[in-house]
Amino acid sequence: MKTKDSDPVIGRLEKIRQQLDRTKDLAEPEKFLLIGELDACGKELEIMGEELRIMRHLASFPQINPNPVFEIAASGQIMFANEACRLLLESLGTDGSQTGKILPEDIAAILDSLKQGKSGALSREVGVADKVFEWTIYLMPESGTARIYGHDITKRKTAEEALRRSNAFNQSIIDSSSDCIKILDMDGRLQYMSPGGWRLLKINDMKIYLNVPYEEFWKGSDREAVIEIMQKAKQGQSGSFQGFCPTADGTPKWWDVSISPVLGPDGKPERLLAVSRDITERKLAEDEIRMRVGELRLANEELVRFNNAAVDREHRMIELKKEINELCGNAGLPARYKTDFEE
Numbered sequence: 037m038k039t040k041d042s043d044p045v046i047g048r049l050e051k052i053r054q055q056l057d058r059t060k061d062l063a064e065p066e067k068f069l070l071i072g073e074l075d076a077c078g079k080e081l082e083i084m085g086e087e088l089r090i091m092r093h094l095a096s097f098p099q100i101n102p103n104p105v106f107e108i109a110a111s112g113q114i115m116f117a118n119e120a121c122r123l124l125l126e127s128l129g130t131d132g133s134q135t136g137k138i139l140p141e142d143i144a145a146i147l148d149s150l151k152q153g154k155s156g157a158l159s160r161e162v163g164v165a166d167k168v169f170e171w172t173i174y175l176m177p178e179s180g181t182a183r184i185y186g187h188d189i190t191k192r193k194t195a196e197e198a199l200r201r202s203n204a205f206n207q208s209i210i211d212s213s214s215d216c217i218k219i220l221d222m223d224g225r226l227q228y229m230s231p232g233g234w235r236l237l238k239i240n241d242m243k244i245y246l247n248v249p250y251e252e253f254w255k256g257s258d259r260e261a262v263i264e265i266m267q268k269a270k271q272g273q274s275g276s277f278q279g280f281c282p283t284a285d286g287t288p289k290w291w292d293v294s295i296s297p298v299l300g301p302d303g304k305p306e307r308l309l310a311v312s313r314d315i316t317e318r319k320l321a322e323d324e325i326r327m328r329v330g331e332l333r334l335a336n337e338e339l340v341r342f343n344n345a346a347v348d349r350e351h352r353m354i355e356l357k358k359e360i361n362e363l364c365g366n367a368g369l370p371a372r373y374k375t376d377f378e379e
Contacts, residue, residue: 104138104169104186110151112143115181124186128165138164138186139171146173146182153177161189168193216291219298220308224250224266227307236314238283250310253281265295269308272297278315290319 098105104121108114117125128137140146140160158173167190174183210217216233218226225247234242251262258279265275274296282288291312297305357373364371 103188105184107181107183108147110147110180110182112147121186124164138162138169139184146175150175150177150180150182161193166190214314216312216314218250218310218312220250220266220310222270222305222307224263224308226250233312236283236289236312238285238287240284254279255281262293262295265293266308269295269297270305272299272305288316289314290316 099118101118102120104124106114106117106121140162146158155175155177160171162169162171167188169186170189172185176183210230213230213232216236217230218233219228221227226245229242251259254262261277265277268275276294278292280290292315293310293312295308295310298307298309300306361371361373
């Protein structure tokens, strides 16, 4: 294989060969000049041979690339396609010369910009049969071509879709929860609250509560309990407490609150999860029960006092009857009263 630049050298060698065939007609100085020129041509050929070897080596990179690589002219004609691109096209039932099934829909507009002398790199994602490819397109107006490098991102897109569905499912669980679910940063500032929490706390504008320290929502001993449990959560422990916190419109509410660490990839807490459950009805019921128990205790105490008073009165009546019977006996009269509880 000869290159364009090798033609003059070959021509010179041919001329030297013809001159050397007539060495008997040449003077010694001329022979030495021809031999020197022959050596120079040989060295040039060696250099060009090395350059050709390097060119072939570099050309092998796109050829053996397992991802499709090809170059197309502004007209859409394929100028180069590596083996991976050829196999891809053949798998789609083409003869290897059609690219419409693998290129982005706006390829015509891209090639038009190439015709207008625009350069740069573009990226597109294209579904090809049951796969998804990401194409990086380099516009090269100096050669009037576009070099296109493909990468199969099917696994990545499948993983992204699975993650998206998982996140959507998890979010739907959070959204449908009747609890108030909150995410705090490691400083205890509110970063997120579930929609159920908005409804429970009757919040209209969540922005004014974001980045507010969580303990600011609580008062007195409840505030101290929150601070203590958050400190434990930062150290990897979970905790809970029950406290009072009114809603945004002032409605009294009692809550059962649990705070636990959210661990990062290194197993260390990176956020805090706070879950609050509205126990107002239970709290009110407990208070009602305590009030009723108190009333029953007071009523029972009153009943005991009444019973004791009745027993004392009965004992006194018996004593009086005994005294009357004794007086009757002294007077020779029969007893007038029975002195047991049979009456």
